[in-house]
Amino acid sequence: xxxxxHKNIATLARLCALKGITDVVLSPGSRxxxxxxxxxxxxxxxxxxxxxxxSAAFVALGMAQKSGRCVxxxxxxxxxxxxxxxxxxxxxxxxxxxxxxxxxxxxxxxDQADSQTMRQNGILQNFVKQSxxxxxxxxxxGKWYANRMVNEAINTATNGRKGPVHLNVPCDVPLYDTExxxxxxxxxxxxxxxxxxxxxxxxxxxVLAGFMTPNAELLSTIRQLAAKxxxxxxxxxxxxxxxxxxxxxEPTFASIDASNAAQYTPDILIVMxxxxxxxxxxxxxxxxxxxxxxxxxxxxxxxxxxxxxTQQITCTPEAFCKALANNIEADAKFAEQWxxxxxxxxxxxxxxxxxxxxxxxxxQLINQLPQGSDLHLSNGTSVRNGQLWSNHKxxxxxxxxxxxxxxxxxxxxxGSAQMNKDGQTTLITGDLCFLYDSNALWNNEFPKNLRIxxxxxxxxxxxxxxxxxxxxxxxxxxxxxxQSVKIATLCTAYGIGSKEVNTFNELIxxxxxxxxxxLP
Numbered sequence: 250x251x252x253x254x255h256k257n258i259a260t261l262a263r264l265c266a267l268k269g270i271t272d273v274v275l276s277p278g279s280r281x282x283x284x285x286x287x288x289x290x291x292x293x294x295x296x297x298x299x300x301x302x303x304s305a306a307f308v309a310l311g312m313a314q315k316s317g318r319c320v321x322x323x324x325x326x327x328x329x330x331x332x333x334x335x336x337x338x339x340x341x342x343x344x345x346x347x348x349x350x351x352x353x354x355x356x357x358x359x360d361q362a363d364s365q366t367m368r369q370n371g372i373l374q375n376f377v378k379q380s381x382x383x384x385x386x387x388x389x390x391g392k393w394y395a396n397r398m399v400n401e402a403i404n405t406a407t408n409g410r411k412g413p414v415h416l417n418v419p420c421d422v423p424l425y426d427t428e429x430x431x432x433x434x435x436x437x438x439x440x441x442x443x444x445x446x447x448x449x450x451x452x453x454x455x456v457l458a459g460f461m462t463p464n465a466e467l468l469s470t471i472r473q474l475a476a477k478x479x480x481x482x483x484x485x486x487x488x489x490x491x492x493x494x495x496x497x498x499e500p501t502f503a504s505i506d507a508s509n510a511a512q513y514t515p516d517i518l519i520v521m522x523x524x525x526x527x528x529x530x531x532x533x534x535x536x537x538x539x540x541x542x543x544x545x546x547x548x549x550x551x552x553x554x555x556x557x558x559t560q561q562i563t564c565t566p567e568a569f570c571k572a573l574a575n576n577i578e579a580d581a582k583f584a585e586q587w588x589x590x591x592x593x594x595x596x597x598x599x600x601x602x603x604x605x606x607x608x609x610x611x612x613q614l615i616n617q618l619p620q621g622s623d624l625h626l627s628n629g630t631s632v633r634n635g636q637l638w639s640n641h642k643x644x645x646x647x648x649x650x651x652x653x654x655x656x657x658x659x660x661x662x663x664g665s666a667q668m669n670k671d672g673q674t675t676l677i678t679g680d681l682c683f684l685y686d687s688n689a690l691w692n693n694e695f696p697k698n699l700r701i702x703x704x705x706x707x708x709x710x711x712x713x714x715x716x717x718x719x720x721x722x723x724x725x726x727x728x729x730x731x732q733s734v735k736i737a738t739l740c741t742a743y744g745i746g747s748k749e750v751n752t753f754n755e756l757i758x759x760x761x762x763x764x765x766x767x768l769p
Contacts, residue, residue: 252429253287253426254423257384260399261287261418264396270294276305280352281323290427299691303335303688304657309336310339314343318346324352325351326354326366339652339657341377343649344410347413349416351416353366376413379405382418383418409549445572449578455481455482456482457498458520461522467570474573478581496638497637499527502533518555521569605751608634617757618675624644624645626678627658627678631682659690662674666696672698680703680704691743700763703764704768708732712724736763
């Protein structure tokens with residue numbers, strides 16, 4: 250069957266397979282034809298075609314989120330690469346490995362009024378770990394350089410602080426010609442060991458965790474820390490849950506009276522994971538400083554969310570927590586008082602049970618999801634509602650909280666569901682978020698194991714919860730932006746089954762892939 254005549258591109262495809270990449274998301278184009286041909290004909294690579302480049306990149310993000318492996322994207326030259334940039338920025342701040350491959354015109358034709366041509370090399374430098382440009386020289390030194398570069402690119406994406414890398418690939422004509430494969434590609438490995446030792450840690454110790462992908466090793470160690478009296482405050486998106494672990498941190502921190510803050514403030518605050526959703530948690534610690542604040546993670550830059558960091562510890566959270574579990578003498582009474590506050594907040598939430606409002610509906614949806622299944626929350630009201638409960642059903646939570654945009658939440662869930670073939674994936678999203686990413690439905694591999702609940706409140710419901718916008722005369726038109734799109738008709742246009750529901754009985758019995766939950 251052969252492969253592309255462009256030898257360095259054939260090497261690129263071979264190395265993707267050799268270095269553990271199994272899935273490639275391609276968007277159609279002419280300039281990227283050699284790359285698409287090489288990827289499709291490389292044994293061991295599963296190629297998925299998504300026409301819309303913005304959606305395609307978010308699908309790849311979801312695949313990488315769920316699988317834990319680096320996923321490659323391929324797009325043609327020109328603005329196609331810019332269409333992928335929202336997902337690439339999201340991957341950067343989520344620390345998700347992506348190999349972003351863009352076709353380009355040969356260097357001599359850049360800025361020469363040639364069609365579908367722009368300055369691509371390095372264009373993503375603000376939100377990729379590194380940028381590369383594949384050499385066009387296919388003599389011995391050129392082939393060696395290409396092999397080394399692709400190895401370095403994939404190693405960079407998958408080691409240390411993981412994240413996306415950009416590989417720009419100049420492609421000259423002929424674009425569609427093939428020949429028998431003749432690649433001397435070889436993989437170059439990279440290993441990284443993380444060792445840490447800690448002295449015995451005593452006193453009021455709190456671990457505060459933001460978003461992270463599910464990690465069985467970290468979860469086991471965090472549960473050990475909770476059992477040893479460490480106060481573990483973990484947003485649902487951290488995927489840390491179990492006995493003694495507090496997930497409803499937003500209402501819990503909001504419940505602490507300022508006059509009692511001193512007794513609830515830890516001696517040592519250990520922060521890990523991505524950006525917090527909880528506004529009250531950030532406000533609390535910016536006002537009430539722990540004696541010591543440690544930041545744990547693989548970030549190169551210094552992250553000081555609360556304005557008083559005292560120690561940056563560069564290692565994986567699982568390595569740190571394992572060392573901490575062997576050297577901890579925590580004040581268990583400190584953790585117990587936080588647990589009591591958390592339980593009091595959960596009791597108050599029960600007042601919403603059976604109410605046809607956003608909180609009551611969210612509670613019902615959580616209750617009916619299969620134990621241990623995957624739940625994606627879109628940005629806005631959905632992800633904030635997720636912070637109100639403890640994760641008693643041990644769900645795997647996902648959300649695009651790296652940059653927290655609404656632009657690719659459905660596409661991300663689709664990619665994740667494709668990697669979750671034996672389980673159910675659920676997305677709870679809002680109407681504006683769903684409409685913004687409606688091209689996600691334009692996907693010939695739309696997964697049957699994905700169910701989407703669209704909470705339809707006819708506009709941006711999150712703005713109704715914020716004090717500022719509601720005090721402006723532009724509130725409705727410029728912030729809430731009411732919409733009258735027939736969402737069910739839109740789903741029908743893409744061949745996706747849907748149903749509108751207005752009662753709990755309809756909600757519970759709905760089996761369609763898209764369930765539109767209408768609010769008053």
